Every structure is written in structure tokens, then in C-alpha cells.
Amino acid sequence: MGQKKLAFDEVAYILPSDILFLILIKVPSVKSLLRFKSISKSWNIIISDNEFKRTHRDQSKALGREKLGTNANGCVFWSYYNCVVGVTSTIIYFDGKSDELKELPLPDFVREDDCFGLTTLKSCLSFYGGNDKSLVLDIWIMERDGSWKWLMRVCNLPCICEKL
Amino acid sequence: MVKLKSNDDKEFEVEEAAVIQSEMIKNMIEDGCATSVIPLPNIDSKTLIKVIEYLNKHINMGKAAETGEEDDLKEFDEQFVNMGWEELFDVIMAANYLNIHELMELCCQSAADRLKNKSVRAVREMLKITNDLTEEEEQEIINDAPWAFEGPEIDDTVN
Incomplete structure (x- = not known):
């Protein structure tokens, strides 16, 4: 001691x-x-x-790290990713019903070197992401039960990460 | 040339153009207080050598942009901060005392990058910090944001 x-x-x-x-x-x-x-x-x-x-x-x-949260289902969501390495890290959200800040598990379709962002589509939480090499952007929306549904894919983008 | 003396009585000659990156010494020179040796009672020779190495490399910061030496400088900075915690803290303390803004930024950013994503246990061990929180205080902090204590990115390695 x-x-x-x-x-x-x-x-x-x-x-x-x-x-x-x-x-x-x-x-x-x-x-x-x-x-x-x-x-x-x-x-x-x-x-x-x-x-x-x-x-x-x-x-x-x-530094442009903090964005206004995305509002959906009575919660506000924020995603953080590491600008230097450019890899996904965390989604957190504030649950308006229980007044708690929680972490949303990353959807299992997110790959190691993906960049992603959050927005709302049809008043549902929407997740869009892709990676530098493939140059395609996939868009998912969250169903009412909390599961993710793949919506569409945008191909042949000039770049992915900088856009996000 | 300006003469600097470390707290273990070693003297170093540094070009004025290099040394005036230190706001403190720049002010001393401007006030005419730097006619002989400048004693630096807070800095040992080992740390002072590192600081002078940095000052000499960054002597023509403005010129680097014109001559395309920016990458070279960036590489130097990356290599420069490749040191142990104790040495890094010594350089940070020296940069703070001498008021060398760029060096302070570089070293604090390096320390922050090393800490990011580390587990509580890893940080305590790396920086030799004794936990002086009571069990209740610690539990309260964890209860405030339990999600901050879980996740695949949390790094428990000590380096």
C-alpha cells in the first residue's frame, strides 16, 4: 500500500x-x-x-463531431464515429419516455469498416451506411418492433465517407 | 543564439528563431531579460533536449507549407510523441511552462488519443492512479451511465 x-x-x-x-x-x-x-x-x-x-x-x-440528434419514436438518437480512423463506433439515444440515456446495439449488418449516419424516413429512424471500397450506400429503416428493415441501395457513388 | 540552462545545470545553445516559439522566452527577449543564460528551474536536461529537438524542427513552420515539407513535419510529429507516459508528461509540463502552444497541442492530443476507449482499469494502471473514490461514489457514476462501461471498443490493454 x-x-x-x-x-x-x-x-x-x-x-x-x-x-x-x-x-x-x-x-x-x-x-x-x-x-x-x-x-x-x-x-x-x-x-x-x-x-x-x-x-x-x-x-x-x-470540429463537426456533434450533430443535432435524430428524432424518432419519442427518442433522440446520436451516432458517433471516429473521424480519424473512419470506423463506426456507437449509437446512443435519449429515451423520452423513461428519461434515460441508453446505447443502441449496432445493427448486425454493420461491417467493420463501414461509415454510417442516422436520419428519419417516414417518421421512422433510418440508418444509412456503406464503406469506402464498395462505394454503395445501403439504407435501412427501423420497424415499430425495433428490428431493422433494408430499404434500398444507392450504387456508384463517387465517395462514401466524406459524404457522411 | 540564446542559452538555456536546465535544472541539472546543463547549458544548451538554441537559435533565437527556434526558441522564440516559446512565448515565455520570446517575452523575456523582448523585455531585454535574456542577455545571459536563461535558467529553467522546472525542466531537466533530458526533457529540454526533446523540447529543443522539436523547436529546431519547427523553426520554419511557415516555410514548410510553401516548400511542401508539411508531410515531413507531420511524420516528425508522429515520431516525436512516440514516447512513454512519464516522458510525455514531462514534455507537456515543459511546453506549458515555456508556453509553446503547438507543442502543447501535439502532446495533449497524443495523450488524449492514447486514453480514448481505454477501460477504467487500464487508465489507472497506465497512469499509476490510485482509486480514491468510495465504492458508493464509484457505483453512482456507473449507474449514471451504465452503457458507457460496456462495448466492444473498450480497450483493456495497457500501453
């Missing part, structure tokens, strides 16, 4: 909270940040801070 304490003090000395703030503000994934609140007291304080949240949101907006 004594040794562990020493290691902690060492890092605490190296990383004052204003520096940790500058690092964490650059973590693009909101999901990662929510998880990192449970690292320690000081991480929780920094990430829970209103100024941190505001700065992170503004930065995400400036």
Missing part, C-alpha cells in the same frame, strides 16, 4: 488538474469521458465540471 501511495503522489505531482483538463478536453468520445469519471475523485471533478462540459461541447461542434 505504501508503495502504491507513492506512485500516486508522483503522478499527482506530474499532472496538475489544469493540465489534466487540457488533455481530457481532447478526448473525443463522450462515452470514454463518462467512463473516466470513475477513475478517481480528481478525474470525476474535472469531467463533471460545467466549464469542462461546455468547452468540450463547443470543441466538438467546432
